[in-house]
Amino acid sequence: MGYLRIGQLSARTGINNETLRFYEARGLMSEPRRSEAGYRLYTEADVRKAEFIVRAKKMGFGLKDISELLSLRVEKESSTCGEVKDLAEAKLLEIEQKIEELQRMKGALEQITEACCGGQESAIHCTILNALDQIDDPAEVSARVAVRA
Amino acid sequence: MGYLRIGQLSARTGINNETLRFYEARGLMSEPRRSEAGYRLYTEADVRKAEFIVRAKKMGFGLKDISELLSLRVEKESSTCGEVKDLAEAKLLEIEQKIEELQRMKGALEQITEACCGGQESAIHCTILNALDQIDDPAEVSARVAVRA
DNA sequence: ACAAACCTTATACTTTACTACAGGGTTTAG
DNA sequence: CTAAACCCTGTAGTAAAGTATAAGGTTTGT
Numbered sequence: 001m002g003y004l005r006i007g008q009l010s011a012r013t014g015i016n017n018e019t020l021r022f023y024e025a026r027g028l029m030s031e032p033r034r035s036e037a038g039y040r041l042y043t044e045a046d047v048r049k050a051e052f053i054v055r056a057k058k059m060g061f062g063l064k065d066i067s068e069l070l071s072l073r074v075e076k077e078s079s080t081c082g083e084v085k086d087l088a089e090a091k092l093l094e095i096e097q098k099i100e101e102l103q104r105m106k107g108a109l110e111q112i113t114e115a116c117c118g119g120q121e122s123a124i125h126c127t128i129l130n131a132l133d134q135i136d137d138p139a140e141v142s143a144r145v146a147v148r149a
Numbered sequence: 150m151g152y153l154r155i156g157q158l159s160a161r162t163g164i165n166n167e168t169l170r171f172y173e174a175r176g177l178m179s180e181p182r183r184s185e186a187g188y189r190l191y192t193e194a195d196v197r198k199a200e201f202i203v204r205a206k207k208m209g210f211g212l213k214d215i216s217e218l219l220s221l222r223v224e225k226e227s228s229t230c231g232e233v234k235d236l237a238e239a240k241l242l243e244i245e246q247k248i249e250e251l252q253r254m255k256g257a258l259e260q261i262t263e264a265c266c267g268g269q270e271s272a273i274h275c276t277i278l279n280a281l282d283q284i285d286d287p288a289e290v291s292a293r294v295a296v297r298a
Numbered sequence: 299a300c301a302a303a304c305c306t307t308a309t310a311c312t313t314t315a316c317t318a319c320a321g322g323g324t325t326t327a328g
Numbered sequence: 329c330t331a332a333a334c335c336c337t338g339t340a341g342t343a344a345a346g347t348a349t350a351a352g353g354t355t356t357g358t
Contacts, residue, residue, distance in 0.1 A: 005334080005335075006334090006335070006336095007333090007334065007335080016316080016317075017335085018316075018317055018318075019315085019316060019317080021336095021337095022315075022316065022317090026315095035324095035335095037323075037324055037325085037335075037336085038323085038324090038335080038336060038337095039324080039325095039334085039335055039336080040335085040336090045278075048278055048282070049278060052277070052278060052281065055250050056254075057209075058209065058246075058247065058250065059208075059209050059247055059250055059251055059254070060206075060207065060208055060209020060210070060247075061209070062314075062315090063314080063315070064314095069254075069277050070276075070277065070278070072258075072261060072276060072277050073275060073276045081265075081266040082266075084261070084265075084266070085261075085262050085266055088258045088261045088262045089258075089262055091258055092255060092258045092259065092262070095251050095254055095255050095258070096255065097207075098207065098208055098209075098247075098251055099248055099251050099252065099255070101204050101207065101208055102208055102244050102247055102248050102251070103248065105205075105208070105218075105244055106241060106244050106245065106248070109221075109237045109238075109240055109241045109244070110241065112221060112233070112234075112237045113234050113237045113238055113241070116230075116233075126222060127219075127221060127222045128201070128218050128219065128221050129194075129197055129198060129201060129219070132197075132201065133197070154304080154305075155304090155305070156303090156304065156305080165346080165347075166305090167346075167347060167348075168345085168346060168347080170306095170307090171345075171346065171347090175345095184305095184354095186305075186306085186353075186354055186355085187305080187306060187307095187353085187354090188304085188305055188306080188354080188355095189305085189306090211344080211345090212344075212345070213344095
């Protein structure tokens with residue numbers, strides 16, 4: 001019935017056949033059912049797993065991190081619940097830092113696109129490093145806000 | 150006076166000497182002044198640049214992306230202002246998508262740490278993939294919020 | 299003045315994450 | 329029934345991003 005072969009999973013996820021087998025070898029994708037002839041048979045759950053891997057990679061996680069994230073699993077009556085929580089909390093912290101950093105960078109890019117094309121004198125802060133410096137400095141930020149208002 | 154040699158920049162940024170030279174070869178770090186003997190002499194601006202590279206890498210940008218970000222620079226009276234804006238806006242979109250994805254993931258991890266250690270029946274959603282599925286489904290999210298309130 | 303600690307270039311090695319064969323079996327459309 | 333399109337394992341090759349080493353010059357402390 002609704003099983004996908006490797007080529008179809010590849011088409012659905014944009015991950016190449018070889019790469020899917022590579023992920024399996026690394027323990028990222030779990031070993032799928034096989035057809036009589038030995039073909040891999042994937043489920044919708046595998047599709048979601050593969051899509052998760054793609055997204056996590058875009059966010060800068062390595063395969064090892066992704067593997068850890070995927071293995072986060074609270075088992076009923078598990079004594080490992082504390083460990084799981086610890087790992088999840090560590091990853092949470094990592095993610096929160098990434099978000100903060102990305103938001104700073106977003107601010108800097110917005111400053112470049114908004115403030116830097118137009119005035120003659122404005123070109124002083126018009127590199128990402130200068131824009132970030134401004135964002136670092138609270139006085140400068142409020143000054144900028146005041147000028148704009 | 151206040152110049153840093155490569156070892157000192159390395160110590161300040163956590164980037165290894167060889168890697169700094171490698172970044173220079175790739176055009177990420179600009180070619181620094183040299184002492185009479187040919188030693189690289191770095192400025193505080195170089196420190197900030199190096200720190201930016203470290204942070205951008207943590208967020209999942211490759212060296213090529215970082216190079217592009219660093220070269221965003223609105224020159225006074227430049228006709229390239231539109232191009233700069235386009236590139237900045239493309240990166241902005243990329244960053245916004247990363248932030249959204251990270252926030253989804255953050256929600257999923259929070260769900261694991263908060264909701265999954267305790268109750269007996271709760272272990273159903275206690276993998277990151279299940280938690281993400283729940284977050285995808287707006288009905289489930291509001292149900293979860295309602296239960297908590 | 300001389301050893302330790304530092305710097306130089308150039309080359310080679312390593313790790314991570316793929317990607318591409320080679321050599322063969324299986325499915326499917328005409 | 330057979331050719332194209334698909335799949336298998338296994339091995340090898342690649343690209344990106346570092347890291348290490350060799351052979352040598354420079355600075356600094358004593």
